[in-house]
Amino acid sequence: MAASPAKKQDNDARTRLSAVIKSARDIMRKDAGLNGDLDRLPLLSWLLFLRAFDALEQERKIWDTDFRPAIQPEFQWNKWAEDENLTGPALTEFINDRLLPYLSSLSSNKPGDPRNVLGQVFRGVQNRMVSGYLFRDLVNQIKKIDFTSSSDIHTMAFLYESLLKEVRDSAGDSGEFYTPRPVIKFMVQQTFPELGESILDPACGTGGFLVEAYTELTEDRKLGIVEQEELWKNLRGFEKKPLPYLLCMMNMILHGIPSPNILHTNALRHMVNESGYSSRVDVILTNPPFGGEEENSIAEAFPKGYQTRETAWLFLYEVIRKLKPNGRCAIVLPNGALFGQGIGRKIKKLLLEECNLHTIVRLPQGVFAPYTQIPANLLFFEKNHPTKEVWFYQITPPGERRGYAKTKPIRFEEFSECAAWWGGRERASRSEDSHAWRVSIADIAADDYNLDLQNPNTTDELAHRTPSELLTELVVAEEKILSILNDLQRDLESY
CATH class of the missing domain: 1.20.1260.30 (N6 adenine-specific DNA methyltransferase, N-terminal domain)
Known part of the structure; x- marks a missing residue:
């Protein structure tokens, strides 16, 4: 034909x-x-x-x-x-x-x-x-x-x-601002953005989340000029580094956004200086930088008890503050952030008290290859009421594979079972199975707000693990110990 x-x-x-x-x-x-x-x-x-x-x-x-x-x-x-x-x-x-x-x-x-x-x-x-x-x-x-x-x-x-x-595979810092497209698409779809809502990525990199949100909101719709201009204005982003900022602007223009609402600025400095309801947003979609340290002037601008130079925790704190009432967020966090102590523990406690952390999607190792083999997590929460329970969902690679690699990346279709289980925007009729389980806020609080919880419905015998897998898990355990020691050191230095 x-x-x-x-x-x-x-x-x-x-x-x-x-x-x-x-x-x-x-x-x-x-x-x-x-x-x-x-x-x-x-x-x-x-x-x-x-x-x-x-x-x-x-x-x-x-x-x-x-x-x-x-x-x-x-x-x-x-x-x-x-x-x-x-x-x-x-x-x-x-x-x-x-x-x-x-x-x-x-x-x-x-x-x-x-x-x-x-x-x-x-x-x-x-x-x-x-x-x-x-x-x-x-x-x-x-x-x-x-x-x-x-x-x-x-x-x-x-x-x-x-x-x-x-x-993303080039030398230098390129890996800092790339999130795999299937991960972006899944996060956008499960946040259920709507026309008229303000959407922010405070670490927008090359603009992947904002472009995907724009595609989601315009696909199969014919918008008038007023609706288009409102949507362009509602897609907001901050990017600190000049290269990803340039790439982001070009990316958004090519996708039909003639005047991208992207600021070339240090997002933390900008957000901490913003005040008032008008600066808040309905939806946040982001993969913030982790492992970095901010200068003292930024850390000292945060409230007492939440002052740290650790970029990860400052971003999470500001994301919570930036949401409007009933606002929604999908954010990428590495495993270290889930079990972090010290100020990290305080910010997780704040998240659970001010927001409904309804879902954590646990990704297997290699999704963010070649930058890291360490598993990452997708956190979804709403700023409407305190958390009562957290649902966990474990994504597993197809076949006999235990992870992903640069040459064998995750595909969007591999999120389909999770999307079907999700239950729509209202998250209706969820049930526990081999991939999904839930934990009450009482149990999380009793475990000192540790969110690095493994799937209780599966067993994983050492005899079935390859040397490479065991080595990767040893690295994860060592990084977990190092993260805890770093948290303790920062807390001691703050006194």
């Missing part, structure tokens, strides 16, 4: 744009100033950003009667990128000494002014490409992408997500 015209158009666009991106990457590989994808992807991203922004400006010029260009004519993409005579050293000088400094200086006191977005995106951006001739070749490839075409935009969004998956 022949493909439909729309399907054929999408296939043609994917083939054409895949060739464009491949050529662009081949050009960048020839340049002596670029070393690896962590150099090449940011360069490709900000060029795509300028190309896409120019298309948005051309559209805005048509319907906005008060249109004023955000960028001066000489720095607009359609001016310098179309000038084939601008190449070699002259192009390098223009980019490095004029264009990037100009874009990074843009700002406005007017809310919603696109110059604020441009200034934030390009603050700290550098061009590491040394050949102006190769840069011209790269620009000419980017010019082949039509950001006024819905087919090109849709296809570029798909291709860009593929690039983001590749960068």
Whole structure:
């Protein structure tokens, strides 16, 4: 059967744009100033950003009667990128000494002014490409992408997500801001976001949670312009690091959000300084950074008894505070956070007293490979009443496998049994089985608020474990001991 015209158009666009991106990457590989994808992807991203922004400006010029260009004519993409005579050293000088400094200086006191977005995106951006001739070749490839075409935009969004998956395996800090797409999709769906609700990711990285929430809320719906603009405004994020911030902005623009509501800021500093009901949100979806330490000025801004430099606990504390009454949250936490003592214990107690921690989904080892083999957990809670009981659900890999790896990642379909067991937004008709069990708040409190609870419905004999599995569990146990010792040390230092 022949493909439909729309399907054929999408296939043609994917083939054409895949060739464009491949050529662009081949050009960048020839340049002596670029070393690896962590150099090449940011360069490709900000060029795509300028190309896409120019298309948005051309559209805005048509319907906005008060249109004023955000960028001066000489720095607009359609001016310098179309000038084939601008190449070699002259192009390098223009980019490095004029264009990037100009874009990074843009700002406005007017809310919603696109110059604020441009200034934030390009603050700290550098061009590491040394050949102006190769840069011209790269620009000419980017010019082949039509950001006024819905087919090109849709296809570029798909291709860009593929690039983001590749960068997770690059050297450096890339693993700090990547959450597997199946995990993101499951967390978004089981939080049941609705149109009109404010949705925040305070550690948004490359924007995966916000893009998935946008997809969930717009799929099979035709929104009017007022509804669209409200949704764009309601999707909020904070990101501290410049590279994931740039990648996030490009990711959201490619997915149809022309003015992403993302702040390039230290989320903890920003949130702790916010006050009042207006700063609270309906839904939080996040995988915050763990294992890091904040500077003293941030720790000291928190209330007495909750002051710590441990990033994990500060984020969890602020997430609890940031929710509106009846607000909902889905958050990724490593095992160490579940059994943490000291200030960690206090924050878990606060969570259980102020929120209904209704579900903890326990993931097996390797879901976050290659960054760590340590198992992680998905916590779902609502800020409506204290916790009475916590349901646990253990995800198990298919077949005889005991975990996942970079080459054998978790698939979304493997959450289907948990989703069916969930019982919808009201969590109706849940029952205990080989995967699911529940623990009363009295038992949790009696166990000193330890949430690192194993499935009582299964046995796991040592005789059936491989040496690799036993070694991984030994590492987990050692990290658990180290975490407890670190908590004790921090508590002693705070006195």
